[in-house]
Amino acid sequence: MNHSIVTEFMILGLTRNPEIQGILFVVFLCIYLLAFLGNMLIVIVIIYNNTLHTPMYVLLLALAIVDIICTTTIIPKMLWIMLTSQKTISYRGCMSQLYFFTWSLGAEMVLFTAMAYDRYVAICFPLHYSTIMNRCMCVALLSIVMAIAVTNSWVHTGLILKLNFCGPNAIDHFFCEIPPLLALSCSPVRLNEVMVYVADIILAVGDFTLTCISYGFIIAAILAIRTAEGKKKAFSTCSSHLIVVSLYYSPVIYTYIRPASSYTFDKDKVVAVLYTLVTPTLNPIVYSFRNKEMQAGIRKVFASLKH
Template sequence: MNHSIVTEFIILGLTRNPEIQGLLFVTFLCIYLVAFLGNMLIVITIIYNTSLHTPMYVLLLALAIVDIICTTSITPKMLWTMLTSEKTITYSGCMSQLFFFTWSLGAEIVLFTTMAYDRYVAICFPLRYSTIMNNHMCVALLSIVMAVAVTNSSVNTGLTAKLIFCGPNTIDHFFCEIPPLLALSCSPVRLNEVMVYVADIILAIGDFTLTCISYGFIIAAILRIRTAEGKKKAFSTCSSHLIVVSLYYFPVIYTYIRPASSYTFDKDKVVAMLYTLVTPTLNPVVYSFRNKDMQAGIRKLFAPLTH
């Protein structure tokens, strides 16, 4: 096995057309700033306002932190490759990017399910909500989120790091993700694919099913609301949540459920943008900024600046 081991990778990015690189750079810089600043505003608002130190907003805080880690682990490097001719990333840098992205992927999937359960308890058992969703339950749920995310990321990143990369070292993607790395490996990837399938079925498909069940009970409870205005408002909130959740789950399931030989990177780049950039940008708007308590918290945060 006289192979030369790859020490760095070349990331091709979203496109090889230099004429639209500038437009893409400005577009994705704006998207990243909206996602980063929006989620950072949520983090600061919840930490600053003690009235928001409840399980519901602690889960929103966790989601915002996960979204910041997700976008920041990918987008700055992607923007740098667009702005300069330097498209290389070291092997260790690639594995680090893979670890943090995979961690945020697993954490966000489980968080969506946890937040759906929180809404289910709040709507279906409003009188028992404070008893069920107490501080101990909140800590337990966040511990499960962290444990699942770390386990998923450690296993899949560790298995990827054990692969042999002997050339070519060109990643036809805009970041280091498992599918394009498996396609580059010159060693067997069967075990990696099996573990990715297992994670996809248990995390993505399993959690999406649990999320839909929670929202099914929520919708059933909404149908019992007597006022038409109350039903309209509740359905509007639930439908927006489900749309954002679907925009995250379906692309993840599509990306990770296939063998390495079937990857089509031009299409997969567009799909990957949904769960790396679009969803983290929409989450603050859908889950937080439409909430009256969050709006009041943001106004309180900026109140000293208005005097």
């Protein structure tokens, strides 16, 4: 049973300085539009082009959808608060935001691992790629992603719903995230901290390790390529993927692996921007727009719009 007295929360946002807040509003609006439109373009291009209905692009499609959900769950509300100074969010609205954010967080981490495995099979076993990465395997990978994401979200949101919020209701963050909510609770949060720690080890550290192992095998296969041009191209792709993955996993691991008493919200807000906005903006550029097949698909979509 939920015995919370608090019926709404106050989201303090990134800063209380009105001058800086105006600049941040413009910056975050531009970045959000880039993230939203970039990922939406990927969704349209992959759905529209039958030639892109392959496992690699289906996983990219799933990643784009997850990024749209992640950014849209958080950023519009944050921009509204900056624009109007109406900082309140209802208890249900806060829990809904928490649920969809934790869902997208879990889904993105598992998707990165699935995409790394897909590239591992493509580069290390090119002759068997179509056999290994068939439709059943693709459906299985997406089912695993969904199952883990939903389980992760239900566990954390369910545990938050059991907490009592009977004191201060000011969330020192720009959205409803687990650490600032635990800091506001007047109930024991030890179980919540343990489950967050376990999820961080299994999902963040585990998936990051598997992703790095996959790219380790990929780099070993690349070294066997005879042409210098082939090595350069493959290394360029792998390095950009690993940079984006590291930008995502590092702040997530940093944020969730500590107890509630050690949170430093001013620093954590900046760190949270990396995995809520920066990475979803970079994903379309790194994973899709540099790809010749995607570029051809984009041209095809725009050509059809002209007609």
